[in-house]
Amino acid sequence: xxxxxxxxxxxxxxxxxxxxxxxxxxxxxxxxxxxxxxxxxxxxxxxxxxxxxxxxxxxxxxxxxxxxxxxxxxxxxxxxxxxxxxxxxxxxxxxxxxxxxxxxxxxxxxxxxxxxxxxxxxxx
Numbered sequence: 001x002x003x004x005x006x007x008x009x010x011x012x013x014x015x016x017x018x019x020x021x022x023x024x025x026x027x028x029x030x031x032x033x034x035x036x037x038x039x040x041x042x043x044x045x046x047x048x049x050x051x052x053x054x055x056x057x058x059x060x061x062x063x064x065x066x067x068x069x070x071x072x073x074x075x076x077x078x079x080x081x082x083x084x085x086x087x088x089x090x091x092x093x094x095x096x097x098x099x100x101x102x103x104x105x106x107x108x109x110x111x112x113x114x115x116x117x118x119x120x121x122x123x124x
Contacts, residue, residue: 024079033100
């Protein structure tokens with residue numbers, strides 16, 4: 001069973017960048033598809049991006065493609081999310097999540113393992 005811990009959140013001005021990290025332990029990280037989700041105040045948690053364990057294929061929320069990049073380092077058991085050109089509407093708690101087996105979808109119900117989240121605040 002894998003445990004996930006996010007880091008790298010903070011306060012940034014609109015137009016700035018942040019790099020989030022997620023460190024995994026307790027399992028074979030390379031066997032899991034991993035993803036980022038986010039939840040803004042008063043809103044449902046939504047899919048941001050995912051990367052598969054098998055081919056490293058990446059998937060993005062359509063509206064974020066081009067601004068966000070997802071990557072993983074299986075040797076270091078880490079997942080990263082590079083966020084550029086940040087906007088106030090990107091303000092949310094960002095969660096790392098892991099899914100065992102074939103990649104299924106960006107639905108949060110398909111992910112069994114979750115971190116505690118890291119707050120990202122973008123000021124205008």
